[in-house]
Amino acid sequence: MDKGKETGAQRENGRNTAGDPFLTAVLQSLRANMREYTMVILLVGIWLVFTYLTNGMFIEPRNLSNLFLQSVSVAVLAVGMVLVIVAGHIDLSVGSLVGLMGAIAAYLQVNLNMGTVPVIIITLLAGILVGIWQGYWIAYRGVSAFIVTLAGMMVFRGMVIKVTGGATISPMNHSFKEIGQGYLPKLISTAPINDSSALLGLVVIGLYVFWQIRLRKSRVKYGFEVPDKKLFVLRLAATSLVIAFVFGIMTDYMGIPYAVLILMALTVLFNFMAEKTVFGRHIYAIGGNKEAARFSGINIRRTTMILFIIMGALTAVSGIIFTARLNAAGASAGNLFELDAIAAAIIGGASTMGGEGSVYGAIIGALVMASIDNGLSLMNADASLQYMAKGLILLFAVWVDIASRKRAT
């Protein structure tokens, strides 16, 4: 393994013998994070293809903005699913649960005339309760997650049909609908663009840059090595550009949808949880080597339990957003979402063996899935084609991952 690394470095040196050390550093950094970039390249590639096939319609702010909005329900699930997969488990019940949570919310609001805030709270509690139920069987009763959530998939779908009576429950209150359909309002109503979204984008970039500089300073204060300054600035600039692009698209259209805002917040939160908290690191350890985790005194059962509770809460969030966007809850809502969420996590680099995966990767994966749906429907392609394309992309993405990993080690 070490040998492979050496030859890689040698190849690098050979190519840039007399070259600029800065360029070498950039290339090295790119190479080190190749796996993350592969999926971004895949996403950009898919976007280019659809832009070409739809004569540019795909890349218009209106469409991209819609694409982000469409991806939210699955992306919220993927954010949790990736951690479930990292821990070496799987959750097949999330699709049925999105349906059930949506149905509960709609039932409370439409049939019982409850306000939006209590509906959200009760739905979230329901999600947590389901998480406790499934987590209990998996963590404390030793039934495999595959079985527990397969059972859940059936049971909860049955409950959806029961709650909705097989029909559609609608309409939702305006305030509830806003969660899935609304946009961040302008600060100044006469502004030519959505000023609040633009402002938010700038704030996010500012916070990001501030945070990175602070981090770098504290590293220096501790006396650690930090990457080259030019490289650091380049990375800041590149990431800021991506943030500006995403916010720019949405600002240009109607502003940032609340749902996308929720997703962004969850993404940052979950990435933080995965990387910077003890709980998150324990998830990776358990998935990477359960025995080593046990021998290190990690509480495997409790970590697993909490993980599934979190997943349950996320299905509630996803169900609320989905119901709000459609302004209705139906018996088939959330159908097959579990497969999209799993595919998103895996396209984003999660290993089915556990121990590997990232939250940002899962978001990229969710965008890949949503882009295929969106692009093909723009082309008026058949639904059958969407399934086939998504399936093949999944296969291809995992193969690329395996192939690149073989080369790397």
Place this chain on the structure above:
Amino acid sequence: MDCNQSDYLLEMVGIKKEFAGVKALEDVNLRVKWGEVHALVGENGAGKSTLMKILSGMYPVGQYEGRILIRGTEQSFHSLKDSEKTGMAIIFQELTLVKQMTVSENIFLGNEIARRGIVDWNSTYEFTKKALGEVRLDLNPSTKVKNLGIGQQQLVEIAKAISKNAEILILDEPTAALTETESANLLQIVLELKNKGVTCIYISHKLNEVLQIADTITVLRDGRTIATEPAGNMSENKIISLMVGRELTQRFPRQEHVPGPVMLKVKDLTVYDPDIPDKVALKGISFEARKGEILGVAGLMGAGRTELATSIFGTYGRGISGEIFLDGRKLKPGTPREAIKSGLGYVSEDRKNNGLVLTMDIKNNVMLASYESATKLKVINQNEVIRHSNHFVSSLRIKTPSLEQRVQNLSGGNQQKVVLSKWLMTNPKVLIMDEPTRGIDVGAKYEIYNIMNDLVKQGVSIIMISSELPEILGMSDRIVVMHGGRIVAEMAASEATQEKIMSYATGGVKRG
């Protein structure tokens, strides 16, 4: 008998084998006569298993030097299948039966009696009955293997070998997991097979068994054949001196330690095997480990040393009785988290499976058992993580390009240092080190010994389990010897000799 080549059924001549620069076998000769039981003995790591893997074709021709002759003809095996064709059958220490399948399915696995791909179950059952009869096993052929005891499974393995008409049967530590009655039964069957003309190579640590059934005994030491003698010329003492007869060189940075108060006290610990019902893994174990000393735990494979360590640590065992006190605090069995909190660390013998998360990087592995010490409100302070990891990388001299290096890309010695760092991070009062230098090179070994001395100086109590007698003698202040799940001897390092330890470890008669 004529003195020509056919005097021997099997000959291995001048066998040499290296693993990544480490010599496992330097010059081994093994000559097995027709129809005898030939015992192969030697310390752990002497090269017995490696030799058998070469003989059976698991290490194919080209990966070793030397010649293998069977019935006087030179052989070049590329796989297990090749060696089986010459009438050889090997039964490894770890059984290779498919537990979910039936006895007869297992016996004919890969060798099914079938016509055009359709299994002939009637013949299969008939032949199974016959093969089971040979090993005096009265079983329904359609019993699933998982419902059998280990002893019965061992016999099924032998029946499987017989069903292939094996003429040479190789048994690698067949009685390691068996009870005494089961062992006696197995030895009886080996003798019966011998009377039917089957030649047997028998590998065992139990010298009484060896002397009971062997016609000839070959002793290996450090990858060389030391002696091949008729069993009649051998005694336990003679075998032991042949097994260990090497000089102790200056490979150990021995330091005088001043033992302090008792840190770990184990009282009458009895533990049952979690997988084999009614098998006692540890019986009535009592010992103490003191602050600032290295307690060596010697014993042969299967003596129960790792079981003892993991029972104390809380990851092994069923039906545990007895008491364990760490620094005066009683430890609850089965709770590694509590044990760690009380100040116990366990450097596992199996670092890849129990010690490291190979997919994670160095710093996360170092922190694995003690993230809490670098967190505020459950949030990890990365700077602290890097600081701690940097400290160990430099103080233990872990060779790595960066802290972000995945541990799977490190060498064995550096991996071991990462595991060690993980435990040092928990500030242990008692550190159990199970085979701390297994599979790492000489230089790294020396560094590990130095680290151990430093720890002891800082007041840590180290319990070192090792299969290498020189290491036990070279590093320990006090030594306990285990055999058959018991502690059979305790001695000061100054009183210990390799012969003395080996005689206790092989279950020999106590001297003096």
